[in-house]
Amino acid sequence: MTASDKPSLTIRLCGPRGFCAGVDRAIQIVVLALKKYGAPVYVRHEIVHNRYVVEGLRERGAIFVEELDEIPPEHHKQPVIFSAHGVPKSVPQDAAARNLFYLDATCPLVSKVHKQAMLHQRRGRHVILVGHAGHPEVIGTMGQLPPDAVSLVETVEGAQSFSPEDPDNLGFVTQTTLSVEDTADIIKTLKDRFPNLTAPAAESICYATTNRQESVRAAAPGCDFFLVVGAPNSSNSKRLVEVALKAGADKSLLVQRAGEIPWSDIDAEPPQILGLSAGASAPEIIVDEIIDAFGERFDVTIELAETTVEDENFLVMRDLREVELTPADMAFVNGETGR
Known part of the structure; x- marks a missing residue:
């Protein structure tokens, strides 16, 4: 099939994306x-x-x-x-x-959260960790403290029902890979209920999570389909799917490789604008693989949706x-x- 025979497709390629x-x-x-x-x-x-x-x-x-x-x-x-x-x-x-x-x-940014949690405890505060139960990062952060020194809150509902022994001596930290918007709602609920709640000295959600969500949020409006490259157990990748839908993409899907793309659905209803991003643990070669796969079926134009440039190095x-x-x-x- 020649390029002129293929339907046109604009791929909005998010930046930053991929490895942090x-x-x-x-x-x-x-x-x-x-x-x-x-x-x-x-x-x-x-x-x-x-x-x-x-x-x-x-x-x-x-x-x-x-x-x-x-x-x-x-x-x-x-x-x-x-x-x-x-x-x-x-x-x-x-x-x-x-x-x-x-x-x-x-x-190092996870280690900073550990230190902030331990600082809260040393200063006599019960620690609230906002995060997802069972995630390795949450297990690691809670494991820095005695079991009775930390409580996990996952949702706004959890924040509403949380009942501490001493409401005036609380401090919070968050998992680094959460939805920025959802986390803000949880923290607002906690602050409304506990006015003396102490925040960490620095933002817990990491720069890479924030940057990738901002790029997806900017790119998603008008997208017929939004693909996020990432693993099903990757918290930051799953959050990107949610952000794309909230920001206006008609559909959004998490895939690990091009072979997981639902081609039958796409062929039945070809998109005109496809959003594409990758979670912080997804390699760029898979992004290239997906672009190439769409290039076999569509006449592809790449449109960069870059909101910031990252230069961090650990x-x-x-x-x-x-x-x-x-x-x-x-x-x-x-x-x-x-x-």
């Missing part, structure tokens, strides 16, 4: 550790929530485990890496008790800084090439 500095750093730590210490390198939990990235690291020699007792004794001298989402205090304590060598790839730990990566390694770390 924390994800880039975490992937880099695994690749650098494999270079320095050799395979296997163990990773507790998915280093980031993206199957494509995880499989690529597995092919390089990373072994993913959920708990430290899965690491065989003969490999206790090999490094184990904690994921970007952060871990409870009990995990490094357990690693030390097992004489494991560990590297902590927790995103350094890896000092022990890994002297290790050199090849251009191919760096392309993988940046999500620009295949595995």
